[in-house]
Amino acid sequence: MALTLRSLTAKPIVLLAALLLVAIVCAGLLAPCRYDAQDRDAISAGVSRGHLLGTDDLGRDRFSRLLFGLRTSLLAASAAAALTIILGAAIGTAASLAPPLLTGAVLGMSDLVLSLPWFFLLVILRAALPLSAPPAESMVLTFVALGLIGWPIPARLVCDFLVSQRSSRAVRYAVACGMDEPRAFRSVALGGVFSILLAQFLVFVPAYVVAEANLGILGLGITEPMPSMGGMLRSLVASSSRSFLDWMPIYVMVFLLSAGQLGSMWSKRWNAIACRSFSS
Amino acid sequence: MKAAFDFARWTLRSVVILSAAILASALLAGSSPGTGVDERELDARLSSGSIQSIRADHLRERSPLFMVRAVLRDAIHGSLGTSSLYPVKISQLLKARAALSARYLAGGLLLAWAFAAALIFLEQSISTRLSFFPRLAAIVLLMVPSAALAAALGLLTAGAPYFCTAAVVFARVYTVSSEIARKGAATRHSFYALANGMRLRQRLFFSVLPEATPELLALLGLSVNIAIGALIAVEAVCDKPGLGRLAIEAAMGRDTRVVIVLTAIICALTQLANSHRQFWIKRRQWL
Numbered sequence: 001m002a003l004t005l006r007s008l009t010a011k012p013i014v015l016l017a018a019l020l021l022v023a024i025v026c027a028g029l030l031a032p033c034r035y036d037a038q039d040r041d042a043i044s045a046g047v048s049r050g051h052l053l054g055t056d057d058l059g060r061d062r063f064s065r066l067l068f069g070l071r072t073s074l075l076a077a078s079a080a081a082a083l084t085i086i087l088g089a090a091i092g093t094a095a096s097l098a099p100p101l102l103t104g105a106v107l108g109m110s111d112l113v114l115s116l117p118w119f120f121l122l123v124i125l126r127a128a129l130p131l132s133a134p135p136a137e138s139m140v141l142t143f144v145a146l147g148l149i150g151w152p153i154p155a156r157l158v159c160d161f162l163v164s165q166r167s168s169r170a171v172r173y174a175v176a177c178g179m180d181e182p183r184a185f186r187s188v189a190l191g192g193v194f195s196i197l198l199a200q201f202l203v204f205v206p207a208y209v210v211a212e213a214n215l216g217i218l219g220l221g222i223t224e225p226m227p228s229m230g231g232m233l234r235s236l237v238a239s240s241s242r243s244f245l246d247w248m249p250i251y252v253m254v255f256l257l258s259a260g261q262l263g264s265m266w267s268k269r270w271n272a273i274a275c276r277s278f279s280s
Numbered sequence: 281m282k283a284a285f286d287f288a289r290w291t292l293r294s295v296v297i298l299s300a301a302i303l304a305s306a307l308l309a310g311s312s313p314g315t316g317v318d319e320r321e322l323d324a325r326l327s328s329g330s331i332q333s334i335r336a337d338h339l340r341e342r343s344p345l346f347m348v349r350a351v352l353r354d355a356i357h358g359s360l361g362t363s364s365l366y367p368v369k370i371s372q373l374l375k376a377r378a379a380l381s382a383r384y385l386a387g388g389l390l391l392a393w394a395f396a397a398a399l400i401f402l403e404q405s406i407s408t409r410l411s412f413f414p415r416l417a418a419i420v421l422l423m424v425p426s427a428a429l430a431a432a433l434g435l436l437t438a439g440a441p442y443f444c445t446a447a448v449v450f451a452r453v454y455t456v457s458s459e460i461a462r463k464g465a466a467t468r469h470s471f472y473a474l475a476n477g478m479r480l481r482q483r484l485f486f487s488v489l490p491e492a493t494p495e496l497l498a499l500l501g502l503s504v505n506i507a508i509g510a511l512i513a514v515e516a517v518c519d520k521p522g523l524g525r526l527a528i529e530a531a532m533g534r535d536t537r538v539v540i541v542l543t544a545i546i547c548a549l550t551q552l553a554n555s556h557r558q559f560w561i562k563r564r565q566w567l
Contacts (some may be wrong), residue, residue: 111293112300115547115554117509119426120527124305124539127531128312210425214513217427218528229425236431237517250428257423265415 017259020252027071031064036225047245054245056235060225066249069227070256073209076143076228081204083147085197088154093193095155096162103159110152121149122211126220135226142221146208154200158193165189206257213253229253294551298544302351305543306344309536315342351540365535373526373538374545381511381522388445388507393500395446396454400461404488405481408462414454421451426510430517441514441522448510449503460495464488497556504553508546 023030032050033039039051039059046054053062095106113121122145129141165171165188174184209229215221216230217237224231232249309315318338321331340346354361360370399414421429426448433440433447461484464470470487478486508524515524523542530538 108296112297112304115297115550116301116543117505117512117546117550119509119512120543120546123512123528124308124531124543127528128308130313131532206423210423213425214427217425217431218513218516220528220532233425233428233431236428247432250424254420254423258419261419262416265412265419 011263013259014263017256017263020256021074024067024070024074024256027064027067031061031067033061033064035065035068035227036060037064053248062245062248065227065232066252069229069232069249070252072139072222072227073212073229073253074205074256076139077146077205077208077212080143080147080208081150081201083144084150084204085154085201087148087151088200089158089193089197091151092155092158093162095159107156107159110156113149113152118149119211119214122146122215123218123220125149126215131220133223135223138221138223139226139228142212142215143208146211150204150208154197157196157200161192161196162189165192209253209257290555294548294555297551298547301547302348302540302544303344305540306347306351306536309531309534309539310342310344310347312534315534315536347536347540351537360541361537363530363535363538365530365533365538370538370541374523374541377521377523377526380520381515381524384441384445384511384515384520384522385504385507387442388449388511389503391442391446392449392453392503392507395450396457399454400458401484403458404461404465404484411458415458418451418455421447422455425513427513427517430514434518440518441511441520444514444518445507445510449507452506453499453503456499457492457496460492460499461488464491467491498554501550501554501556505550508549 032052037060039045039055039061041059042048042051042055043059044055044057045051045059048054051061051063053066055061056065091106095103098106125145125148126142129145130137133141165185168188170188171181171184174188175181179187212221213229213233216228217233219234221230221234222228229249236246318334320326320334326334341350351361354370358371360374362368363370363373366373399411403411426444429447430440430444433444437443465483465488467487470483473483473487474480511522512524512527514520515522516528519525523545526538527542527546529535530542
């Protein structure tokens with residue numbers, strides 16, 4: 001834990017992103033108003049003490065909506081990514097244990113999903129579901145659609161890994177040492193599968209947040225008044241006048257989603273500079 | 281003989297995937313709420329028998345097999361049927377839009393690959409430290425929704441669809457190809473060539489590039505897939521009458537036939553774009 005904290009403080013970008021993440025999760029405590037509360041005296045108002053990021057064209061506080069929107073998008077994207085991972089792991093494991101004909105059928109099905117552009121498939125699937133559903137229902141539909149189409153990649157990875165582990169050196173060694181084969185396979189394979197799935201989960205969460213934002217901008221995302229990244233960015237396309245504040249969700253989203261990678265890039269860069277200056 | 285067998289196998293596999301994609305899209309489009317709703321049912325002059333007959337017709341048309349058969353029958357006659365959203369033949373609808381989308385697709389891909397190749401060339405022939413800012417840009421671009429990027433670029437330039445598609449493809453292509461080039465440059469024979477007096481630029485063309493060609497070809501096929509996905513959002517936001525915008529309008533307007541035809545076209549295009557890598561990699565393995 002101490003090491004983690006130290007590494008966090010060593011990377012200011014990651015620390016800032018972590019603080020922002022805590023603020024988003026605690027949106028209900030930190031937001032000055034409810035996300036759907038309308039101030040009719042302050043429509044499209046600028047930045048003030050009462051409204052830190054101003055208000056939108058319905059008089060709703062942008063700051064509160066941003067916090068709640070990020071919370072909705074991040075939590076729902078995490079749930080969708082978990083759904084994808086569970087589906088992928090289950091299908092991949094079943095395919096690796098099934099007879100070759102069935103494995104071929106499963107891999108063929110994944111080929112079918114992967115043969116279409118991901119966003120095209122998402123648009124077709126989302127549009128096939130009810131479009132004018134209540135906000136909570138539309139959120140579930142959007143993220144379930146997202147969660148359902150991502151399974152082929154983790155399924156293929158898990159299937160390939162499990163098949164390759166069947167006759168791996170580690171399993172053979174464990175069997176030679178007296179462990180029975182299924183147990184040896186389970187203990188060797190499970191650790192590997194877990195790390196594959198964790199990496200995939202971390203890839204899918206930002207991908208789903210971005211996908212929801214794309215769907216929302218096109219009018220296929222979460223319905224109003226529930227705030228989400230896509231819903232908030234829709235004003236960029238819908239209204240002709242765009243201010244600096246309209247783009248705020250993009251800045252925060254990009255910063256939050258790329259903070260980890262930016263932090264590690266930055267620290268590598270500074271380490272390299274420090275090494276060079278030290279050696280000279 | 282082996283090449284002919286490989287080609288036949290690939291063709292069969294592509295036909296099966298294409299048929300399954302068409303059937304799945306017909307199933308999805310046919311089962312979506314609002315499909316088959318006919319405003320004639322509100323006409324008070326129609327008897328209950330007539331309304332039942334209209335409903336029965338729509339019910340029959342919603343069957344995926346019926347839809348696929350009808351589309352195939354019309355395809356043989358060269359018209360692909362009539363769109364329910366626009367009162368024109370689908371072939372006319374596609375002809376007017378395909379050229380524009382093809383231009384955006386080719387332009388975006390060309391821009392992205394040219395820019396990525398130029399940056400990698402500079403990195404490999406001058407210094408790998410030059411990769412810092414392009415890598416930073418690629419990370420940021422990966423996290424920007426393509427629709428928001430299109431909205432931003434649409435304010436600045438009329439060529440927004442080209443630039444936006446290029447930016448989306450560049451973020452993926454640069455990250456992967458830069459890594460491939462770096463891996464290729466770190467191989468033992470590459471160091472050996474440098475030690476024997478080969479220049480950095482020569483090493484890139486005679487050692488790194490030939491080694492990385494199969495991977496780059498696979499990436500090229502994948503980038504077509506990425507560009508098509510990006511074009512859907514970009515055309516819709518930039519209000520350009522291409523196939524991407526048609527896909528969204530057809531999906532939202534429950535135009536089943538257009539959805540099926542577009543799925544078939546896009547699936548065939550991505551299969552074709554990814555076909556070369558199989559033959560290439562197999563040929564290299566055989567050699």
